Amino acid sequence: MVERNGNLLGWPAVKGIISDLDGVVYRGEVGIRDAIQAFNNWERTGIPYAFVTNNSTRSPEDVAEKLRFFGVTVTPERIVTSSLVAAQMMKERWPPRTPVFVIGAPALYNAIAAAGFEITDRSPEVIVMGLDRNISHRKLCVAVDALLAGATLIGTNPDLLLPTANGFELGAGAMLTAVSAATRVRPIVLGKPEPHMIETALQRLGTPRESTLMIGDQVATDIQAGKRAGLYSVLVTTGVAEPEEPGLSPPDIVIESLSEIPT
Ligand SMILES: [Mg+2]
CATH class of the missing domain: 3.40.50.1000 (HAD superfamily/HAD-like)
Structure with missing residues (x-):
């Protein structure tokens, strides 16, 4: 020790x-x-x-299944993801059916939809950004337009780089930083x-x-x-x-x- x-x-x-x-x-x-x-x-x-x-790209069910594969028993209720806390925090601040634009993986879409929000690219009041491996210029422009019109920016997590088997990939925080820099809107960051x-x-x-x-491998x-x-x-x-x-x-x-x- x-x-x-x-x-x-x-x-x-x-x-x-x-x-x-x-x-x-x-x-x-x-x-x-x-x-x-x-x-x-x-x-x-x-x-x-x-x-x-x-990680905002996996649902609690996905994570529980991966853990079962490794021999660890856990129910999905005991797994807290950044997508989940984003949806939970939004529920406390905005009424149901508030228009929200999501940049992220299906797990993030599902969490936001399950919390009762309307997911749309038309005049969203909230922009939520997680890791999106299919991010596009168009999606970023929708976010930027809405933010310049007064929408709130939320990031699921601040990670800039994610370790991979061969090096690193760009994390959700990197694109969040780009959008925040362009619009000068400070995001609410979870994770x-x-x-x-x-x-x-x-x-x-x-x-x-x-x-x-609290056990972890990163300071x-x-x-x-x-x-x-x-x-x-x-x-x-x-x-x-x-x-x-x-x-x-x-x-x-x-x-x-x-x-x-x-x-
Ligand atoms: Mg770790």
Whole structure:
């Protein structure tokens, strides 16, 4: 175990777990054995867990199925995606049938439609942007026109680059930044490092904040989101990130395997 401040007794009494996915439970298409075993143990001993992901292109059902493939049992209700929190936040701020233009994957469209909004390219009042692998100049122009006419801009997540098997692909945050720069409209951004997804996951677990862990492999997103939500934040080194990033709050603890978590 890598310790912080030499403190081995720093762990809270763990009553619930909120975790990132890629880099923690699996890396791409390969499961991480210790992590899968740890979640199976928590399932057996009755420690509830939930997953939070910035990926707006998968529905909770898709994610639950992928986890089942790796041998982790979880219901879709315990999976909080950035599409889901975007729809949830919009429901709190705009009435049903508000016209919304969506740039994103089917999972984002479905989440926004299920929340009761009218998806349209005609005079939308809200523009929601997630990762759209079929983004076009026309879609961007619809967004820009609406924003210049006073629409609100929402981004599912701020990720600029996404790691792939061969390097990186452009993330949702990159196109969001372009549209924001062109129109000088500041977006409302969800996803980690913002705490919205953590708050939703906490509500679903029903566990006390001070005894719920936030586990992730990235300091800039997972750990900052955990800290902002007031959770004990655990960095696991099975992913891509460096344990320390200049200018960012460090994790409460750094571990090499989820088997080190005392539960
Ligand atoms: Mg990750």
